[in-house]
Amino acid sequence: MGGVKSKKIVSITSVYTFLIIVGIISIYPAIWVIMSSLRVGGSLFSESLIPRQVTFVHYKELFAKYDFGLWYLNSLKISVISTIFMTMLILLTGYIFSTFRFSGRKTLMSTLLVLGLFPSFMSMIAVYILLNMMNLLDTHLAVIIVYVAGSPVFFLFAKSYFDTIPKGLVEAARIDGANHLGVFFRIVAPLSTPMIVYMALLSFTGTFTDFIFARLVLSSTETKTLAVGLYDMITTNFSNDFTVFAAGCVLIAIPVTILFIIMQRFLVDGLTAGGEKG
Amino acid sequence: MYEHRKTLEGVYQPHKVVEHRKVAAVLSVLLMGLGQLYNRQYGKGIMLLIFSSLGIYTAVTRLPHAVWGIVTLGEKERHLEKVGKIYKQVMGDHSIFLLVEGLITIFLLVVFVWMYFLNIKDAYRTGKAREEGGATNTFVQSMKYVAEYRFPQIAISIPMLGILFFTIMPIIFMILLAFTNYTINNQPPAHLIDWQGFKTFKDIFAIKSWSHTLSSVALWTFAWALLTTLTSFIGGFAVALVVQRKEVRLKSFWRTLFILPYAIPAFVSTLILKNIFNGQFGPINQYLKMLGLPVVPWLSDPTMAKVTLVIVNFWLSFPVMMLMIIGILATIPSDMYEAADMDGASGFQKLRMITYPAVMFSMAPLLVMQFVGNINNFNLIFLLTGGKPGNSDFRFAGHTDILITWIYKLTIDQGQYNFASVIGIFIFIILSFFAVWSIRNTKAFKEEEVK
Numbered sequence: 001m002g003g004v005k006s007k008k009i010v011s012i013t014s015v016y017t018f019l020i021i022v023g024i025i026s027i028y029p030a031i032w033v034i035m036s037s038l039r040v041g042g043s044l045f046s047e048s049l050i051p052r053q054v055t056f057v058h059y060k061e062l063f064a065k066y067d068f069g070l071w072y073l074n075s076l077k078i079s080v081i082s083t084i085f086m087t088m089l090i091l092l093t094g095y096i097f098s099t100f101r102f103s104g105r106k107t108l109m110s111t112l113l114v115l116g117l118f119p120s121f122m123s124m125i126a127v128y129i130l131l132n133m134m135n136l137l138d139t140h141l142a143v144i145i146v147y148v149a150g151s152p153v154f155f156l157f158a159k160s161y162f163d164t165i166p167k168g169l170v171e172a173a174r175i176d177g178a179n180h181l182g183v184f185f186r187i188v189a190p191l192s193t194p195m196i197v198y199m200a201l202l203s204f205t206g207t208f209t210d211f212i213f214a215r216l217v218l219s220s221t222e223t224k225t226l227a228v229g230l231y232d233m234i235t236t237n238f239s240n241d242f243t244v245f246a247a248g249c250v251l252i253a254i255p256v257t258i259l260f261i262i263m264q265r266f267l268v269d270g271l272t273a274g275g276e277k278g
Numbered sequence: 279m280y281e282h283r284k285t286l287e288g289v290y291q292p293h294k295v296v297e298h299r300k301v302a303a304v305l306s307v308l309l310m311g312l313g314q315l316y317n318r319q320y321g322k323g324i325m326l327l328i329f330s331s332l333g334i335y336t337a338v339t340r341l342p343h344a345v346w347g348i349v350t351l352g353e354k355e356r357h358l359e360k361v362g363k364i365y366k367q368v369m370g371d372h373s374i375f376l377l378v379e380g381l382i383t384i385f386l387l388v389v390f391v392w393m394y395f396l397n398i399k400d401a402y403r404t405g406k407a408r409e410e411g412g413a414t415n416t417f418v419q420s421m422k423y424v425a426e427y428r429f430p431q432i433a434i435s436i437p438m439l440g441i442l443f444f445t446i447m448p449i450i451f452m453i454l455l456a457f458t459n460y461t462i463n464n465q466p467p468a469h470l471i472d473w474q475g476f477k478t479f480k481d482i483f484a485i486k487s488w489s490h491t492l493s494s495v496a497l498w499t500f501a502w503a504l505l506t507t508l509t510s511f512i513g514g515f516a517v518a519l520v521v522q523r524k525e526v527r528l529k530s531f532w533r534t535l536f537i538l539p540y541a542i543p544a545f546v547s548t549l550i551l552k553n554i555f556n557g558q559f560g561p562i563n564q565y566l567k568m569l570g571l572p573v574v575p576w577l578s579d580p581t582m583a584k585v586t587l588v589i590v591n592f593w594l595s596f597p598v599m600m601l602m603i604i605g606i607l608a609t610i611p612s613d614m615y616e617a618a619d620m621d622g623a624s625g626f627q628k629l630r631m632i633t634y635p636a637v638m639f640s641m642a643p644l645l646v647m648q649f650v651g652n653i654n655n656f657n658l659i660f661l662l663t664g665g666k667p668g669n670s671d672f673r674f675a676g677h678t679d680i681l682i683t684w685i686y687k688l689t690i691d692q693g694q695y696n697f698a699s700v701i702g703i704f705i706f707i708i709l710s711f712f713a714v715w716s717i718r719n720t721k722a723f724k725e726e727e728v729k
Contacts, residue, residue, distance in 0.1 A: 015525065018520055019526070019532055023536070025593065029547055029554060029593075045558075089437050093437045102430050114710040114713055117713050118445070118449055122452055122698075123451070124448075125451070125689070125695070133375075145444070149440030149441065179425065180429045245549075246550075256541070257541045257542050261534060264534060264537065
């Protein structure tokens with residue numbers, strides 16, 4: 001019996017050692033960047049992980065030296081508006097493909113999926129000219145339009161989720177006289193909350209952290225977004241401002257990370273629904 | 279109109295039934311909306327007439343110019359013209375604008391032609407209903423009918439229009455660029471662009487430096503996609519198995535901890551990791567020094583830079599894998615394990631015979647999609663190494679560049695637009711092959727007749 005017990009202790013110890021190591025690896029960059037943002041001076045190099053002297057001056061500099069507050073508002077504005085419309089469009093597309101059968105449906109679905117594989121910046125030149133013709137360059141509307149217009153290609157996830165909702169429910173509501181949109185908003189949407197939250201979360205982080213397209217379209221400092229600002233910060237005057245950059249990272253990461261952690265339950269549900277359906 | 283119909287009826291007296299469908303269809307072919315007017319659907323008819331006059335106006339005024347623009351890509355270069363005694367610069371045709379504007383016109387007309395087609399079909403159908411003695415729908419009724427039975431078509435056309443103009447049109451534009459001589463040395467407004475057929479396609483294989491770069495970068499792209507997919511799958515699987523073990527307490531705490539790399543925006547964490555792996559001042563090399571170990575050129579050595587990329591990708595992507603696999607593990611019925619225990623199966627046997635097949639069953643299509651996604655993992659490589667360290671043997675590419683980052687450099691930094699397009703087309707063909715194959719094999723696509 002003693003042998004079994006000691007074997008068990010060994011296995012428990014190794015399991016926890018493994019978990020702790022993975023945990024440290026997972027959390028280290030976050031800790032490191034938070035500590036860096038609190039350090040005195042501007043350089044990347046530091047003697048120790050925990051700063052000898054804690055200062056919040058870099059957070060102040062962020063707002064004094066750069067238009068950080070403005071960028072933050074810009075990003076929030078763009079992301080919130082885009083997220084609302086993107087989610088609606090993705091849900092609509094997924095719902096139609098899931099619920100209705102009409103000619104050309106499969107062709108449309110495959111076309112959208114293949115288009116989704118096309119990295120968006122490859123078509124940037126044409127989009128840029130198109131926006132120029134519409135007189136929208138350097139406006140937030142341009143970025144929002146492009147994000148929203150491109151979003152239906154991500155419909156597959158929503159579709160496979162809707163596929164799991166029993167058709168009987170929809171039919172019953174139809175017989176009771178509800179129209180298509182009524183069925184969607186009163187029956188289908190409430191049943192799909194985890195997936196909708198997941199979609200919205202992905203749309204939000206996607207638009208909140210996009211720097212490639214936003215950098216191309218938004219050229220002036222007043223229209224800049226957070227991601228563009230941060231990217232420019234590290235590519236232009238990185239050497240003496242690393243700690244300010246770290247502070248910027250912390251401020252960008254905090255809302256998104258908290259959102260993710262709070263929405264964790266939905267996240268797991270949403271992800272696994274996709275996983276089971278394939 | 280009414281009179282006209284009367285005489286028609288008069289002529290065909292012997293046939294008691296008038297061929298409404300034919301007349302209506304022919305009329306709508308002549309002009310969109312006429313058939314509907316003939317069918318006494320006045321509201322709809324007038325709407326369609328207005329629409330068709332708009333469409334025809336666009337076609338007449340813009341189509342010739344659009345076709346001319348696309349075919350010739352402009353005829354006049356920017357040049358100097360003698361006005362009186364001084365030479366003045368005169369703006370020529372802008373080939374790229376001509377191409378994009380031409381495409382937009384054609385796309386608008388495609389939408390119009392499609393509407394036209396639907397209009398003929400509608401007139402025919404209504405005419406048929408009349409022949410069979412049915413009443414035609416009033417305007418309000420038609421709207422109701424559309425909302426009821428044509429809902430999917432109408433609703434899907436909203437996202438589709440966005441896709442048409444902001445995704446398909448730009449992609450076609452990009453594909454067309456591959457057949458031109460558009461480069462930074464030859465660009466509007468100073469120069470005109472010309473069609474040059476498959477020259478760029480030939481060049482990319484015939485010119486040694488291009489073909490060498492293409493094959494090397496393509497090889498690394500595939501190795502990269504394979505390595506990243508495998509490592510994150512195996513890693514995520516292992517972590518999921520450990521977290522789900524019976525003896526582990528505080529499961530949700532560990533899960534939350536491990537989700538961190540996924541929860542922090544990847545864009546931010548990649549920039550952070552770039553600094554953590556910094557060879558001179560980064561903390562990792564600093565710790566190595568403190569332990570008396572040699573420092574590692576994480577990002578500056580070609581091979582090590584690749585390894586670092588795979589490590590960072592692993593850090594970023596194992597949480598998603600873990601979450602998905604935990605979800606699948608929860609669906610495996612526990613009596614399968616109990617039965618295996620009865621038969622005296624070892625832990626490894628249970629893993630191999632029960633867990634692994636169940637996980638693979640659900641994960642296989644997702645892994646293929648992951649693989650496809652990694653081929654295009656632009657952000658990570660762009661932000662972490664930017665393709666560096668540089669390689670003088672390559673045309674505009676560094677050691678760690680994958681195809682997609684190479685395209686970015688060719689387009690944004692080097693202005694080799696036509697070469698970038700050719701490579702883009704290659705990627706597109708390869709990817710769509712993978713994607714269609716994997717999609718056709720997923721349940722979400724096959725299922726159809728749902729419970």
